[in-house]
Amino acid sequence: MANLKLTGVAKTYGGTVDVLKDINLDIKQGELIVFVGPSGCGKSTLLRMIAGLEKITGGTLEIDGQMVNDVPPAQRGIAMVFQSYALYPHMTVRDNMSFALKIAKKSPDEINAAVEKAAKMLQLGPYLDRLPKALSGGQRQRVAIGRSIVRDPKVYLFDEPLSNLDAALRVATRIEIAQLKESMPDSTMIYVTHDQVEAMTLATRIVVLANKGIAQVGTPLELYQTPNSEFVAQFIGSPAMNLLPGEIVETGAQTRIRMDAGGTAVSAVPTTDADRGLKVNVGVRPEDFVGTDSATDYIYEGKVDITEALGEVTLLYFEAQREDPVIGKLPGVHADLRGRTVKMTADPEKVHLFHDKRSLRYR
Amino acid sequence: MANLKLTGVAKTYGGTVDVLKDINLDIKQGELIVFVGPSGCGKSTLLRMIAGLEKITGGTLEIDGQMVNDVPPAQRGIAMVFQSYALYPHMTVRDNMSFALKIAKKSPDEINAAVEKAAKMLQLGPYLDRLPKALSGGQRQRVAIGRSIVRDPKVYLFDEPLSNLDAALRVATRIEIAQLKESMPDSTMIYVTHDQVEAMTLATRIVVLANKGIAQVGTPLELYQTPNSEFVAQFIGSPAMNLLPGEIVETGAQTRIRMDAGGTAVSAVPTTDADRGLKVNVGVRPEDFVGTDSATDYIYEGKVDITEALGEVTLLYFEAQREDPVIGKLPGVHADLRGRTVKMTADPEKVHLFHDKRSLRYR
């Protein structure tokens, strides 16, 4: 039901501390936009500005074509889950959840039904009559989520709604949110998270915030597959993409790079003659590394310092004492690799090239 | 420097609400124990009891062989990161971090060095002179972590220390914690988390709490590979293990099960003749599913309702309208599978069998 348009939005605290600058963003009705970005980059601030809780110090925010910079939160038709939960401490869980509906003068039956449904979904049934102080951290967070679910707003704003839930519940709630979204294809959602999986699975588009501005906007797969900068490349995907320095030696539809540390990489990123000799960073995601025995056609060779077995996969850390170690991710359990030297390469399609922090693909 | 021994520890709120019962646990010096469990199962409570912030209402807690039920928190030699951060709101970040050291009458140089080091590690440098209220959620959490790192306690207690950090920082901090642990092999750490990866990578042993007690204790791989109950099986690993009903038709070193929904599963779990005809749940992790074309040797056949592309892998949801859908996880991108019917099977080594919620392997 709502399109949002941010034009040149900026936020300055106390006249001096710039937090956000020149944010331009078009959010279409029915989208689920996920904001990601390093801690402290201004995700919550942006969300709060959209909610109307924080003055917009520059630019305009339009909802459905109407400038709402000065419209109070209540009239923007939004629901919000706060990062700090912000439960009403003097109300029981049930009252917390039904507060907005009561305000909206919904009938008791309607309220009850909505609350019961949300409670069931979030497994809050047994706690409906407790006060927030008698709940665990995760339970509090679920109440906060439930509170926004029971309403039926034009725009949902979620600030890290799942960060305190356990894995099972997180998956369940995530799916619930996805279904909620699906069942209301018209409602717009904006979602802040730190969780890669959440961002990747939920988002229609992901907005990566960094350096007071937007680093890239795109669908999850776009961001994953074709990051336009080293920052985004490293930010999306966990563990982060490995960046290894090299020099372009062959150009064309495929590019060949001689790695500074030895070995050669081949990338499907097309280059022109002019690029020959360019110093680039070769980006390979840990999960894209595959072992190789080739004497030259390897992108990286190193001794496995640490292995982390996650069950389904094993992480291999090379040069773990470096600030950003090189990491490989192999399916299955490979504790035996520790201390061994291995060579790794990757499918050219999955080899990214960055120059001057920007992707060569996008220059 | 510290062994912990919990014997029959229990917690009751207000004489009636049982939260924890009969917790028995031996924690060796130098271990890093991770508590996991569903939200509200009492992880924080157990941690607080170990810290001494919550009276132990039953059983005993020993640190280094000494009963410490009644020893005040300050004398237990612990540091704790609170789930709610608990920053001192009136102190700057620097003062927050140096408070404990000042209390301990450390020299200013020493304090400064410790604070600077922790700040650098947690990327808090620019915020050292801000008050907590001018920090973002993640920044606050980092301060809380920093505060415990600057001290040098016998036992570290962390209550979901990373839940508000972004992926990169989370990996970085996780590795820092791992290295911190490594650099102080003698210090004992207890760590509560919801994050599978954290649990799997950090833990020496994982304690799964459920139903007011301990469901299973073991190294991460033990729990992943040989869960002793359906609960643990589903709790460890994300998405959760699929459980599919069937009946044992062949026993021996390998077991063959006829699936109720059609198809046959083979498991490496040995069974005896007596088990023939037993109704079991066949457990297969999503990541262990592999596609098959065999007409009979498949464990599951279904229509892909939803696909979630995470970049490196794709999640396939079958029967998504069920409360716990069957999930498969295939490497790579497979958006094209949506709506198609596929058959899947798994390596017998990775097929678990459960009867009466317990693993057949452990009966």
Added chain:
Amino acid sequence: MSPALQGIITIIIGVGGCAAYFYASNYVLDKFVFPARTDDHGRNISRATMIRPWLFLAPAIFFLSLYLVYPVVGSFVRSLYNRSGDTFIGLGNYTQMFSEEGFRIAFFNNILWVIFVPAAATFLGLLVAQLTDRLKWGNLAKSLIFMPMAISFVGASLIWKFVYANNPEIGIINAVRDYFGMNPIDVLQIPFWNNFFIMFILVWIQTGFAMVILSAALRGIPEETVEAAIIDGANPFQIFFKIKVPQIMGTIVVVWTTITILVLKVFDIVYAMTGGNFDTEILPSYMMDYMFRDDGRATAVAFVIMVVVTPVMVWNIVQARKEMN
């Protein structure tokens, strides 16, 4: 109509009326004056937002301006006239006053009061609030400490006569001195220090006030911060002074201010204890000496009192600014 019935009706009308006023005026504002549904949606809403605070404030402003501002302005004008109120003498009352020794003594004493009483009462109140916080009989103790608050100033002065009286058969201080064979002294006549004996009466009364407010504030401190400090190894003193007190600083300012203001108003105690003699006069009692006799002078003193409170005002505004950011 019996006054009791009248009172009940007033409560209903007053409370209901207030509630109705606030509700109705908000309703009218939103629905009729600046309805949000018309074309200039945004403008109307922001106009309504500008007006709404004043709806909330209106009754209070009405009372404040009619009952306080209006007399204050009137009095200020009056203070510029001579004693009979017929000749304008500018600041004559002020200049003359400051040239008089009696006034200077009162002024000096008042400074003493303003410093000592709020400090002592707040400190003791804080101490009691903290000490009784986790005591089993804490509520009883608090009630006992609070009791003087409930005693009228006259009653309180009487109580302290039983302490200070120089007859050892009445005053307990002199009874003790007498027991040790010392001569009775009249503590109310010891130059300079007698002020403190009188001030202590107000401290005795006001500690209960400070205690009640501060103990509510102490209870509002997030427990986790205290727990964190406990784990950090802070001892109870450090927790109190370094964790708790700074967190309730705002409330301490409030309590301090309130007591300061009270100090600037209370004359009953001085009146009842010494009648302002033995150099114990303070500004309020000095003002009462002139009240209804020389209104020019009395109102001038009132304004001096208001000026004395300026630093406290400034302090409060600074504090309020800090909180708002």
Added chain:
Amino acid sequence: MDNIAGQKSGLSIVTNISVIALVLIWLVPTLGLLVSSFRERAQISETGWWRAMFPVEQAYRISPAADGAVQEGDLWVLSGNLFENEEGLGSGTVSGFGITSRAPGAAQPGQTYARYEVFVMEDGEQDDTNLEIAYPADGEPEFPAADEDGNEILTDPPPTFERSLTVQENGDFRYVDADEIDRAPSVYITANTPPEFTLDNYETILTSDNMDRAFINTLTVAIPATIIPILVAAFAAYALAWMNFSGRGLLIACVVGLLVVPLQIALVPLLTLHNQIGIGQSFLGVWLAHTAFGMPLAIYLLRNYMVGLPRDIIECAKVDGATDFQIFTRIVLPLSFPALASFSIFQFLWTWNDLLVAKVFLPSNSESWVMTVKIADDLLGSRGGDWGILAAAAFVSIAVPLLVFFSMQRFLVRGLLAGSVK
């Protein structure tokens, strides 16, 4: 947090002791008043209240009727028992006696105490003076060599007997006089008085005319004068704490400034105003006056409390669609309960104990008297020095405020905000 392990008992002992000490310091003066409220005026000024619990030796003057006097030789003799017909004379055991008020207990029971006229040498001149002397009842007086001024007592002329008194422990006495006993002589005894307490003071106060009326009037004044300002102030406080508008800082400053306005300068203009608009001296006038005079402090205290509420919660309610009115009534008001409770306690106390406003704004007839006026003007006026009444009055008027305090105290609860935010 009550749950913290191993809290040191040593500390708790110190805490207990210091609280006990503080409470004692706070209590002792009040205790004095309480004890005094059960004593008579005369006792209060005679012995310290701390001795009221113990028997004290007290002197009495007794004037036994002269009727039974008989002449024995030159002397007239009156005998009988001192405790007959006399009431309230302590334990009924004489611990000492005398014949002058200066020394009412000079002699022991069983002795005879006599006055002689003796001649002394003073500055070389002969002079006569009185000498009192005690000796065993069956013995004879022995005169000292010199009187208390050090003058030599002459044996010639010999001392002349004037009168003597013999008293036994049980009160039997024998009074001998050289002159005819024509009017009741004054004799003095000392006896132990048991502690004596009386409810008279309370009776005086509680049974005095119109006291019930005054009580009801006081409540009538105090209750609306407590509730209305809180309500009005709470709205204003909310606006000043959580609403954005220009002039807010200035308004806060004004409120703080108005805190200090002395009531006295407002009385005359306001009463004039009330007279002009027809309210005159009435309960309505008092309510309005109290409301206004309590307003600055109410706004000040409440605003400061409200400012401290977590911002997120209020913002959340805004997002939930609540209007300011709803945020105020549903969120802020319930969360401000401790502040509301404390202020209502104080406002109630002030209105309850107020004398000035009630006197000025209420009619002066006795139907409209509140307790303070009743006590100050009616009970104490002619009894200003009657500390017993004053003390009892103080305790009578303290009862209701204390009740209010006790009942409100549970609203000053711990951790109202707990669990709301991370």
Added chain:
Amino acid sequence: QDLIVPVGEGAFTWDSYEAFAEEYDLTGQRLEITGPWTGDEKAKVDEVFRYFEEATGADVNYSGSDSFEQDIVISARSGSAPNLAVFPQPGLAADMARQGYLTPLPEGTGEWVAENFAAGDSWVDLGTYAGPDGEEHLYGIFYRVDLKSLVWYSPIAFDEAGYDVPETLEALKELTEDMADDGVTPWCIGLGSGAATGWPATDWVEDMMLRTQPPEVYDQWVTNEIPFDDPAVVGAIEEFGWFARNDDFVSGGSEAVATTDFRDSPGGLFALPPECMMHRQASFIPAFFPDNAEMGENIDFFYFPAYEEKDLGKPVLGAGTVFGITNPSDAASAMIEFLKLPVAHELWATQGAFLSAHAGLNPETYQTDTQRAQSEIIQDATTFRFDGSDLMPSEIGAGAFWSGMIDYVGGTDAEAVAAGIQSRWDGMK
């Protein structure tokens, strides 16, 4: 409730009352009176007013207040004054008259007072003040006077110790010294009185003024024609100091003088052993005697004597309460008429603790001999002077003078004190 004495019975002057009753019919009118009498005294005066109600049918509502001085100013200024006010000090009445809050009494009242009151002219003078226009009118009529020049003592104690009642001030001083020599404390002096602390000392000084200076000087002092720090005044203050500033002469030592409450002070006479032998205080003080006080037995009074040597006769200091009209009405005027009736005075006299200057009052109606004896002292007086501090502007007489005396008792020298008071007085001009 019955009247205390049925109309027509007893030794009361009923004729004029009956004539009065004939003349006035104010049925339905309401008369508001405020004054300083509270408690017992209010009860007594209420009884008197009931006769007025009986006679006129009006409804009298008297209310008393301990802080009358402040209340009347507030109510007068805010326009809610009662019909009549009873001023405890002429000074306050004069202040209010000047500000226009009082209405002059009906024509001819002055003449009537001059004729019918003992020493009538002086009562007229005391009730005559300048109005707002500066013109002098009679604004007040006196009802109930106090006699101040009294010394209270215990005849039994005097008897036992062999002391005699002194006839001259010289003898009184000698007696004081004798007593001190004998080891007994001669005087109980208490100046405490809450906010009014210090006033008992002003009575002492006034008595001393009358005993050291001719009455004319006293009058000049009261009107500030001679400055407060005139040697004559300083001398009188020092005479008071002779008594009060000597630790041996006053109970508790001179330090106690300033803080002992005047209401507790006479208690020393009744203590066993006595804490003092004498107490100088006005005729109202028996109200504060303990229950066991028996007039003529353990308590009695004598005239505070004058210096024989100075030959100033027998000066007497007194005070009284004065009725003024603050809000004219028929009933108010009628009340003034009523107060002219002897019976209005007799009816309180018969309830005790009342003296009157009304010459037509039948002495038989006094309740006690004491009252009669006191009224005789008034009669015998060669000089009668009204309490000076009550005549001074209230700022001085009820302010600076009081606190000055406390300073003096506390050790400040008399001249400095007097100069201080004078400068305050100067400040008012």
